[in-house]
Every structure is written in C-alpha cells, then in structure tokens.
Amino acid sequence: MGRLKVLIWIYFFTGIGFKASAQVFDQKIADYISKVENPLSFLQKCENLGVKEINKSGLDSTCFWLKKMAEQAGYVVKIQNFLYGNDTLRNLEFTKKGTSDSCIIIGAHYDSKIGFGVNDNGTGDFALYQIAKLLKGITTKYTIRFVYFSGEEIDYLGSRYFVKYINKDSVKIKFMLNLxxxxxxxxxxxxxxxxxxxxxxxxxxxxNELAVSMAKIFSLYTNLNPVITSAYSSDYLSFRDSGYLISGIYQYSSFPYYHSENDLLKYIEFNSLISTVKGALAFVMHYSQSEIPVGINQKVADFNSLNVYNTNKELIVTANADYNLIIYDQMGRLRYSKWGNENDKNIALDDFKNGVYFAYLHSNGKMVTNKFLVQH
Ligand SMILES: [Zn+2]
Structure with missing residues (x-):
C-alpha cells in the first residue's frame, strides 16, 4: 500500500447510516472469533520466504505457499496468470460457497514493493487466511471469494486484471473488502x-454505511478504537473504479519500515493484529449471515482471567485453570515451555538473555500472547 501521511478523518459515532439490527452483539460470534490463531508462525514463514518483489524468487514461493495453506484449509485454489513484461504474475482465488450466489470478495496482495513485506502485506495475507480457514467450518448465506493479488505495488496490476475478467452478468458482488x-x-x-x-x-x-457498520463491529468485539478513513492506494481502488462497492481495513499505527528492507517480523506488534483479524472475521460473519453450528464453541474459562505480563524481573501469569506457557525468542526459537496451574503465577526471567520474546499462554482452549523485552 502506498500511503505516507494520510489525514485521518475521525468519525464520531452518531449512528448515521448503519443498520442497528445487523450489529447486535452475538456471543456465539464472540466465542467463535477467539479461534483466530497467533500470527507468529505464519509471519515467520512469510519472512523466511524472502523478497517478494516482481521478478524475485520469493514472489512465486510465497504464491505457492499461500496456495498450499488454503488447500490445507480445505479449499480448491485457482491460479490466474497474467503477464507483466516478460514476467508471469499470479493471482490466487478460492471460494467458500454460501447458500446464495451473491458474493463478498475479500482481497489481500502478497507482492512487496521492497524487501520481505511482512507488514505490507504478510499481515493482510494472514488475516485473509484466518478468515478463510475459520469460515470453512460454518454456513454462510453469501458466497465468499478470497483472492490473493499479485502486482499490487505496480499500480494494482493483479486486481485490475482480476476485475477486468469478472463476468459481470453471472456474478452478483455485494462488495469488496481489502486487507x-x-x-x-x-x-x-x-x-x-x-x-x-x-x-x-x-x-x-x-x-460509508459499510465502513460505519464495520467500525461498530470492531467496537462490539475488540478493544480497538475504530476510526473512519478514506480508501487509499490499494487493490480496492480497482474495484471502486469498475463501479463496485468497497471497504477496507488498515492499521492505525504508522509503520516506519514500510516499503523498505526493514519490513520485518520484529517490528510487528501482535496483539493489535490478532484483534484486527478477530474484528474483520466478526464483520464478515455478521455481513454474510453466518450460522455457527451448535457445539462448535467449546465451553471455556473466562478469557479475561487469562493474562501474561512482564515486570522485567518475572512474568506474571494469570489463569484460573491449568495452562501451558510457551516462549519463543525473536528468531522464532523455542526458549521455554511450562505446564502450570492457577497457583503458578511467577516465572523468573533470570535465565533469559537480553532481548525480545514472545509468550503464548494457552488455557482451556483459549490463548493470549504477549511480546516482552528482557533487559537485565
Ligand atoms: Zn500493501
């Protein structure tokens, strides 16, 4: 995405335009979105696959890895090849059938402008993958078409190509959501x-109605504060310019390493990414009129009781049941694993070298994560 400083227009929630009936809090959705996974292994793999610029080998490796991941989630993936000079670029598409042929298109590009592109756009790819994987197990009214675009960083080549070849007569597209x-x-x-x-x-x-309703969903299901901003410099513009309804999601914080060789895993903050994916999933579930089968949500401990935080001398674990704590270092190497119960609260950090670590705390089917720094 090519954005530098974008003027944010903060929308005050006056309730204009959104249909209140469509956005009533649903505990089943709240439980279901807790299944969103930790992004570490996905983003680590994304980084390991290397530079995703056009004509670099990491672009195709990423394409075929994303294809394999979608297949493992149960989808049949179509490759749409197109030419850019002598290079063949590829969009990937797979579909979750709804009970209606009307569809929502969810798109994320996987090429990078410069470098590894873990933020731009491994994070969007992770969101698309999680939404696809988790929607696979439930029924939706609307069909959902997932597309990983290539060539976004060259004037939205992939999405422009995709839009050009949509058969407008046979497909009813409700809107396109950009990640x-x-x-x-x-x-x-x-x-x-x-x-x-x-x-x-x-x-x-x-x-506007769509963005406002999405903002409402974020405020219902996550701790993120939504703001409404203008669609800018990404694949949704190809759809907008062809007359389709669009919306998109974009991170609130600036990313100083954007379009550089430093677009790396180590600069990404996970908790807000996880919340973003949860909110995006809740939005798609609401809009697509999903039905969650009875019994699919496990009975779980109160999520609020599960927490891990760092005092710099020790980690404090709060869980009201047996738990498993796993800690990785910045390179994704396993550094620590512990099974404990609600009375095991204090984890000494004396044996940890200075550096950044990722803690994952699992209990009763729930997980919380925290990135922490050790400085002795
Ligand atoms: Zn981007």
Whole structure:
C-alpha cells in the first residue's frame, strides 16, 4: 500500500447510516472469533520466504505457499496468470460457497514493493487466511471469494486484471473488502483501527454505511478504537473504479519500515493484529449471515482471567485453570515451555538473555500472547 501521511478523518459515532439490527452483539460470534490463531508462525514463514518483489524468487514461493495453506484449509485454489513484461504474475482465488450466489470478495496482495513485506502485506495475507480457514467450518448465506493479488505495488496490476475478467452478468458482488497492512507496530500507538470507505464514487454513501457498520463491529468485539478513513492506494481502488462497492481495513499505527528492507517480523506488534483479524472475521460473519453450528464453541474459562505480563524481573501469569506457557525468542526459537496451574503465577526471567520474546499462554482452549523485552 502506498500511503505516507494520510489525514485521518475521525468519525464520531452518531449512528448515521448503519443498520442497528445487523450489529447486535452475538456471543456465539464472540466465542467463535477467539479461534483466530497467533500470527507468529505464519509471519515467520512469510519472512523466511524472502523478497517478494516482481521478478524475485520469493514472489512465486510465497504464491505457492499461500496456495498450499488454503488447500490445507480445505479449499480448491485457482491460479490466474497474467503477464507483466516478460514476467508471469499470479493471482490466487478460492471460494467458500454460501447458500446464495451473491458474493463478498475479500482481497489481500502478497507482492512487496521492497524487501520481505511482512507488514505490507504478510499481515493482510494472514488475516485473509484466518478468515478463510475459520469460515470453512460454518454456513454462510453469501458466497465468499478470497483472492490473493499479485502486482499490487505496480499500480494494482493483479486486481485490475482480476476485475477486468469478472463476468459481470453471472456474478452478483455485494462488495469488496481489502486487507492491507493490518499489523500493529512496536513502540507505536496500536489502540485504533481504520475502517475505510470510498469517498468519491457514486457508491460513496453505501460505502460509508459499510465502513460505519464495520467500525461498530470492531467496537462490539475488540478493544480497538475504530476510526473512519478514506480508501487509499490499494487493490480496492480497482474495484471502486469498475463501479463496485468497497471497504477496507488498515492499521492505525504508522509503520516506519514500510516499503523498505526493514519490513520485518520484529517490528510487528501482535496483539493489535490478532484483534484486527478477530474484528474483520466478526464483520464478515455478521455481513454474510453466518450460522455457527451448535457445539462448535467449546465451553471455556473466562478469557479475561487469562493474562501474561512482564515486570522485567518475572512474568506474571494469570489463569484460573491449568495452562501451558510457551516462549519463543525473536528468531522464532523455542526458549521455554511450562505446564502450570492457577497457583503458578511467577516465572523468573533470570535465565533469559537480553532481548525480545514472545509468550503464548494457552488455557482451556483459549490463548493470549504477549511480546516482552528482557533487559537485565
Ligand atoms: Zn500493501
């Protein structure tokens, strides 16, 4: 995504435009979105696959890895090849059938402008993958078409190609949702989330409604503070320019390593990314009129009781049941694992070298994560 400083227009929730009936809190959705996984292994793999610029080998490796991941989640994946000079670029598409043929398109690009592109756009790819994986197990009214685009960083080549070949007669597209740069940023303010709308086309009023309803969903299901901003510089513009209704999600914090060789895992803040994916999933579940089968949500401990935080001398674990604590270092190497119960609260950090670590605390089918720094 090519954005530098974007003027944020903060939307005050006056309730204009959104349909209240569509956004009533649903405990089943709240439980279901807790299944969103930790992004560490996905983003680590994304980084390991290397530079994703056009004509670098990491681009195709990433393409085929994303294809394999979608297949493992139960999808049949189509490759759409297109040419850019002598290079063949590839979009990937797979579909979750709904009971209606009307569809929502969810898109995320996987090419990078410069470097590894873990934030731009491994984070959007992670969100798309999680939404696809978790929707696979439930029934939705609307069909959902997932597309990983290539060539976004060259004037949205992949999405422009995709839009050009949509058969407009046979497909009813409700809207296109764009996922681009969703990770939080270490040491930045990660408390918000941008819900984006089209502010210029004939669909702008509908797009505003969509963004406002998405903002409402984020405030119902996550601790992120939504703000409404203008759709800017990503694949949704290909859809907007062809007359489709669009919306998008974009991270609130700035990302200083954007479009550089430093677009790396170590600068990404996970908690806000996880919340963003949960909110995006809740939005898609509401909008697509999903039905969660009875019994799919396990009975779980009170999520609020599960916590891990760092005092710099020790980690404090709060859990009201047996737990498993796993700690990785910044390179993704396992450094610590412990099974404990609710009375085991204090984990000494004396044996940890200085550095950044990721703690994952699992209990009763729930997980919380925390990135922490050790400085002796
Ligand atoms: Zn991007």
């Amino acid at each position: 681009d740069q969703l990770g939080g940023t270490i040491d930045e303010d990660n408390t918000g989330i941008k819900c984006e709308r089209d502010e210029i086309s004939s669909k702008k009023a509908e797009s």
